[in-house]
Amino acid sequence: MGDSLRNYVCGMVERIFGHIPGYPEGSCFVSRLELSRAGVHRPRVAGISGRGREGADSVVLAGGYEDTQDFGNDILYTGHGGREVETGKQIGHQALTRGNLALASNRLLGLPVRVIRGARHPSSYSPSVGYRYHGLYAVDDYWQERGRSGFRIWRFRLVKLPIMLTAEPYDTKTQKNNAATTHVGTTLLRLGRETEQMRQLKALYRYRCQMCGKRLETSAGPYAEAVYIRPLGVPHNGSDTSDNLLCLCANHHVLFELGKVAIADDFTLLGQDGRLLVDFRHHINKQHLRYHREHYWIDPEAEG
């Protein structure tokens, strides 16, 4: 019991987005109770572990929803809600709330979700008995459609993450920047995966663009992009630290990356009017600003 309580503090779940130490991919469990105690999927009944805009840390595929389709590395997962308790039949619409909103938030936040298959899930990937942990997936897309029952259901496309990108878990509560963030490279960013640092920075600015103040509102919450000032990797070798990050809208991301807009040491914008919004808790390294100016910005007055 002590163990199953370990991660509950004042009713708060210490939600781990990633592998659970001690339970590698392929781990088997005899029951939902065992799965819950291991922390691989905490809820004992619900298929989605997660709450609203925090994101979902795990899902169980256990045959409950007739519309889920399983292609192994690519799963079309059906959201929850609208089912009758006694029969399990779909008797109403699903809404983008609770677990469904949590899964949608994974896409906005770039968080991975653990996938567990149960024996009752009708798929060749299911274990013959009990439950098996099948690793980390990204929520690649989500949409609504009419299910076989005629009611509106939410669908989530879950795409398996390469094992190399998912070697270590990270923990949103302790906010440790461990392996999951230090392994970040171009590929990872392109796939829309985010580091914990990026998520924190965007939250600090409440998803407002530091250049124009705009906040892109979506149905699953606000959207912003975290952008490295000095790019990571050879030959730029920018650091994977928050003093090298900005929170921008998608348009200013493009303009900054393509050198149309840059930032002076006093945070005046170059290439457009205005000044960078900087929260007092966000230290920006001016060396990085200078690197970006010297390498990416084209001064319209200097260029012949």
Place this chain on the structure above:
Amino acid sequence: MGDSLRNYVCGMVERIFGHIPGYPEGSCFVSRLELSRAGVHRPRVAGISGRGREGADSVVLAGGYEDTQDFGNDILYTGHGGREVETGKQIGHQALTRGNLALASNRLLGLPVRVIRGARHPSSYSPSVGYRYHGLYAVDDYWQERGRSGFRIWRFRLVKLPIMLTAEPYDTKTQKNNAATTHVGTTLLRLGRETEQMRQLKALYRYRCQMCGKRLETSAGPYAEAVYIRPLGVPHNGSDTSDNLLCLCANHHVLFELGKVAIADDFTLLGQDGRLLVDFRHHINKQHLRYHREHYWIDPEAEG
């Protein structure tokens, strides 16, 4: 002679962005003249084949620029200009014009560039004699820096494209939608590769967003994103045709894809004020608009 003139019409070059039929990767050439006649790299002296905002179709690495670094699948290519004719020494700055602007445009337009290495290029990937064609690369990034000479040079990161994505050439003059466009899938789009259809649509709208009219100006030209209304691939199965495409700014791309904004059959925007700008030459399939509305849009008034 007839053959080498074939592709010149009224002084215009029929520029092929992709493999040249009959010259697969690995093809060898004894001289620049042979390379030029084959159409693999037309200019007989210049290292970059391409003009301004049309993009560059090929580059030759032949040892001319001291700062080029070659890691095989990842090349840091030095732009041209600023060298003394007699000595080849860097005696002035390089500007983002001519071939350099062409290479930068490849990034904006999502065009591939053929890479040819010459024996004089100091790299373990170079042929021992003559020239060898090494396949298609994407222009992944570009920036300026001080070269070894102390003058400003432009650098282009060229990244090898997987062979599966580059099986067939496409031709911007005949505007045929051949294999290169029909193979397009999610992976291809994520990598920022564009189909000819996408480029044409963006050109038709002069890179203005069909939702807000905004045009993102960058140092290498205007920037816009081509967005599928009904997504390609299972389970949506949208078509890879221009009646399923929109030209949007990066912010409206996010809002449309995440279901915040949709489009009514009469082109009124849903979720924000305004109306979609539609050129009379751009036929939009209303089935696709409906698919997007039904699957992605969340009507704030309907959702409980």
